[in-house]
Amino acid sequence: MGQDSDKASKTTNGKLDKTNNVNQAQPPARPPSAPSPVTKPAPTTTSAVTKKEAEPPALEKGIIDTLVKEFGNKINAVYARPLRIKIVVEPKDISAVAIFLRDSMGFDHAESVAGTDYPKDNQIEVIYHLGSYGTRELEGHIMALTTRTSRDEARLPSLINVFRSVEYHERETYEMLGVYFEGHPRNERFLLPEDWADIPPLRREFRIKGR
Amino acid sequence: MASYPQEFRFGNFVASIIWLVFWILLIVTLVVLPLIFVILFYVPLPLADGEVLTPYLFLSMVVDPTRTLPILQFLMQTDLFRVAVFPGFTYAALIAAVTIFVERKFLAKMQLRVGPLYAGKIEGILQLIADGLKLVSKEIIVPSGADKPIFWAAPIAFVASAAAVTALIPVAPGWVVADLDVGIIAMFAIFGFFPLIELLFSWASNSKYPFIGGLRALHQLIAFEIPFILSALSVVLLAGTLNLTGIAEAQQPYWYILFLPISAFVFYISALAEVERVPFDLPEAESEIVAGWLTETSGMIYGLIQLGTYIKLYALSALFVVLFLGGWAGPQVFPQELGPPGEKTPLIQLLTLEGIYNPVTANSIFWFTLKTFGMIMLMLLPRGINPRIRIDILLHTGWYKLIVLSFINIFIALALVYGGILGPQGILTSG
């Protein structure tokens, strides 16, 4: 198992590039500090009317204000729609923010951990969707806690000591994208076969013929 | 299987029959008959009715009815008949076969299915033959690390022990293969073999899941032998004899289940555990330990073990009937004679089985089979109702609750004997 992780981290350094063509998809232009230009309707209805980004609703605005008050400019709120909030933090601050969200704001578990590869920015974005089972007002809310790391040297602190439920999700992100989570007890392959000796599959480093 | 059936032509059919007859006659006259005569030259023939029973005599009984009946009577008194046909192997195997089929249909109806349907014209009646042929034709895979002598010997010992148990069961008065004075104790002695055989076989399989299954079998069977014996002991107290025929005859006026219901209940539960039926099928719990101690069996070994299991089921149901349900007791429903009274022509004599037919015996067989079958159905019933029990609950039940219940029942039996109601000088004893 140790060898697997070594091999995977070698490939993330870009030394073994399988093909020359990077996938031509356009990642959304989203540097961490700019607010999102997205104008989307509220998630509870599926209205086709695209309106300008409305004022964030009161509860979400309150959450963002509390976070900004606590952490200052380390928090970048990307959007705050009804029931969905997305914030971006630096990798070094993510543990502190997560602990604050868990203890003071009431988000008690992580529903999912997703990694997205943005080769255009040369970054990998890891997004933690946090939910709340215990707090009544936050029942339907999902807080998307995001951080970005470089594609070449993808290391992030693990949130396993904050939210126990990220254990298998982070392990899967490790094997699928090559992001090493420091502090996670087992950065090993999970869903892939035992004899997988190739690049992490969800990276956009190859093109599939005919598609 | 994928070939298209040819059109049926009657001429070809007749030709194939004649061809078959030709070949049979050829082989019989050239091979089989000389072989028989060679054997008969060396083997001494028995005497029948003062005459030596040669094959000619045997074949001539077909044309002379006056000689058939004495020969049949003679054959029925031999030990071979008792062991092989009735009440021995053939009878038990027939009941076991019918049990397997009835179990599948019965469970299917309870589970809103139909069970076997396609083998045989009527509702899948030939399914058992199909399954038997399938098992015979399968490859027997012996694991490489297995202990081969025990691996081969244990299933045979299993069937042999099961058959030994059926040898002790009296089906009709005078019809038992081995009439021992200590019948019940011999029964339990043979039952003590089964955990040993199962443990030996699971150890010889050299694999983890059989190992766990064998241990579970050992724990289960040993735990339930004590309430098994104790509940039978209360019956022995009332009957005053260890002989199974004597116990059955001692129940002539009233069956023991009326006096000892708790004992019957304990015996029933212990019998379910001894024969490893649901809810006590832990040794072969499928979802936990693959197939338990049967994991490495395949082909005919599996077939032999299944046969042994169903013969054991028959033996335990029959034992229950003998101990608690009065054995063969029942109202006389068979007539004294099968045909018209008076002198009969030899053919009518043959057809009405004069000299062989005994109304008491026929009646006993009928009631015994009926009661045994009812008990077998009662033992099949929990499979459709209950999940599997867990080993610690099982041991707790077997060692604590059932032993206490059987002791209670022994006290009831003692009270009945000393109170003069049953037992040797009792009010309600027969004669």
Next chain:
Amino acid sequence: MNRRLAEANGSKIDEAVSTGMQVIKEYSPDDDRLMTLSVGPQHPGSGHFRFTIKVDGDYIVYCDPDPGYVHRGEEKMCEYRNFIQNIPHLERPVIHDSANITYSYSLAVEQLVGIEVPRRGQFIRALTSELDRQVYTLYWLAIYGIFLGHSTMFMWPTGDRELFIDLLDALTGARVTHAFNIPGGVRNDIPEGFKQKALRHIAYYEKRLEEYEDIFYNNPLLRQRTEGVGILTREDAIKLGVTGSVLRASAVPFDVRKAEPYDIYNEIDFKVQYMRTGDCFARAYVPFLDMKESCHIMRQLLDKMPSSGEVRAKLQPNPKGPAGEAYRRVESGRGALGYYIVSDGTPRPYRVKMSVGSFRNMLALPHLLVGAKLADMPSIYWALNYWPVEADR
């Protein structure tokens, strides 16, 4: 039944399964006393999933799940097909609960592209979701029965499932993997006579549910085997992030249909069923209560459905929307099924991440199995409502 349930409620909620942790501290994993069993894919009690357990006598001291036997790269495949083409392969993780797994995807895509689903389409979508929930839960219950050795409880739910599969067959054209939900609504309208047939089936089915209760849930042997076994406390359930019936069996009344109502669920009146004990019996009983509740929901849906209207929004070929992302979830048979979709303005999604209930519930497996008896292993494992194919995606 009610009396025993009242006794069980609230009595064992704080009892942690602590014996296991003491046992594991005494032995090193290479100790000779321990026997390693691979409850692997070749096992009647495991499904397409493997977990390694080390056993000391009858107690499990170590458990390591090893999924991935059915991993097909669903998320990667999504990036090479457009939004509509993704539907058939996204159904495959749970073939008989396919309406729910595509429902969540359709909601997320509709949010990204900006589609409004007609009202009748929303009702039909919810109806298909409830029917598939029944189909999945009955299959799960059947396998739970056979894991415990109860062959009748395997045959009855599998047979009664045919009632709903019949309805789905008439509605969508396929028994499983319907490919019926698409972004924008459903493919076709419901056929003639469907409502009467559905009401008949539901009425018969509700009578059958009472028989299930008699033979299975009130069976003393089952109670003995599952009550007090594998207790998951409320704090542990929240910390481990489990979802669905496992969560509701541990005194957390969370249902996505109530917490974050999607489509027309805010017009339907139903209760969230939950139990407090958190043992295997509660995890087996909550889906049963959910099924009963689902029958009420289906009746309301059939009543309130608008009698006419479009069922699908008209879409351009290769629908696409502005760049953005969306996270939507629905309540499936296993729990909250969420989709995180990132779009970059092209007809193909840039990234699709499925957060499935089975993957989240898998975390409770080592937590509960360590310290449990070997004989409880199938009942604990399957009570976690784990569908191996879905967890692997």
